[in-house]
Amino acid sequence: MSETVSLTYGAEEGDFYMQHIKRTEPFERTNHFHGTYEIYYLLSGQRTYFIKDRSYMIYPGDLVFISKNDVHKTSDVGQPGHERIVINFSDKFIQAEHPLYHPALFGVYQQPTHVLSLKLQDQIFVQTIMSKLTKELKEKATGFETYIRLLLVELLLFSSRYAERQESVPFEHASPLHKKISEIVQFINIHYAESMTLSGISEQFYMSSYYLSRAFKEITGFTFIEYVNMTRIREAQTLLRETERKIIDIADTVGFENIAHFGRMFKKLTKMTPHEYRKQNKS
Incomplete structure (x- = not known):
């Protein structure tokens, strides 16, 4: 089987969407932009990612942040096959009037680079959040909608703080x-x-x-x-x-x-x- 979907929840242009997928054959996505924010986490494989006006090399443990309406496309590099998690959410999902809202949550979307290369302990932290999200979306226990907001806020705040702490690394194009x-x-x-x-x-x-x-x-x-x-x-x-x-x-x-x-x-x-x-x- 060339594609294994562990989870798909919601619609990409909806208020909250999450998908975990593993592919073993070549894959690329084209002509792609949407009115929601995106978080892309690569678990295995290697990809190039064109975002807005730049191309990035993406490796396992990299978190990618794509603001709403930014054009983006991901493609294979080297051996085909990869595993990734994608989250999309709307302004409405965490709007200014929401008790969990804080402007700092969106700080990571305002950084010069779109990619955070995480250290191992931080990869474990992010994967724990992803696992909790997956569990909530599969089981749909009482109050799960509230908990996924809380987990998303935790991920965004962690990422924005992480981006603030990182020293600027000179950007290099894929080629x-x-x-x-x-x-x-x-x-x-x-x-x-x-x-x-x-x-x-x-x-x-x-x-x-x-x-x-x-x-x-x-x-x-x-x-x-x-x-x-x-x-x-x-x-x-x-x-x-x-x-x-x-x-x-x-x-x-x-x-x-x-x-x-x-x-x-x-x-x-x-x-x-x-x-x-x-x-x-x-x-």
């Missing part, structure tokens, strides 16, 4: 190609509102269009144009939620020259029209 794609992604994240073509970016970063196209897809999980459109739509979502600006103005601001194209891309990525999104998410 020179990952570094180059990271630079291109960072450029798109800043200049998404400008006219942007694959040929123009290829020339600017001294790569052939064909090579850039293949490498970009391989590392990020998106085609070049998919990533540009997604970045523009994510910014449009923010403007729809937080301003009263007209939709045609927002489309132009984020880089769409054609309102019909903006509408099509918005619905393709969000499953609703800009009008519907604004009505449902107005802050």
Whole structure:
């Protein structure tokens, strides 16, 4: 059997989700971002992880923290097969009004790096929390929802304190190609509102269009144009939620020259029209 699922609880875009899975064959996930926070803990194997605009090498005992709506993709390195635990939770699950809430809980999501490499005693501590979570979610004893919040708060607070104590380690890209794609992604994240073509970016970063196209897809999980459109739509979502600006103005601001194209891309990525999104998410 190539995949063994020890636990799956909840939905990835729901208030709380947890999955423990072991794979023995090659696996990678693409085109992936969501409106929930993520914690990824690698138990065995080795992975590369593209998060937002950087690639990381992930080893057993590493905790990975991915903020909501950050693009991420995990891929095999070396021998295929790995075991990992993933937790996703929403703002609503531990909101500011909750008695267990403290701003420091989210400190680990504001660190420059997305990865904590744990020492052995800290790995044991984290695995104990994971085991308790698994037990609660399987048995669903009285008050288990309260206890999983308590355990998540403990994990987040431990992680934020751990991140604060760590000395800064110079970041190293997984490879020179990952570094180059990271630079291109960072450029798109800043200049998404400008006219942007694959040929123009290829020339600017001294790569052939064909090579850039293949490498970009391989590392990020998106085609070049998919990533540009997604970045523009994510910014449009923010403007729809937080301003009263007209939709045609927002489309132009984020880089769409054609309102019909903006509408099509918005619905393709969000499953609703800009009008519907604004009505449902107005802050």
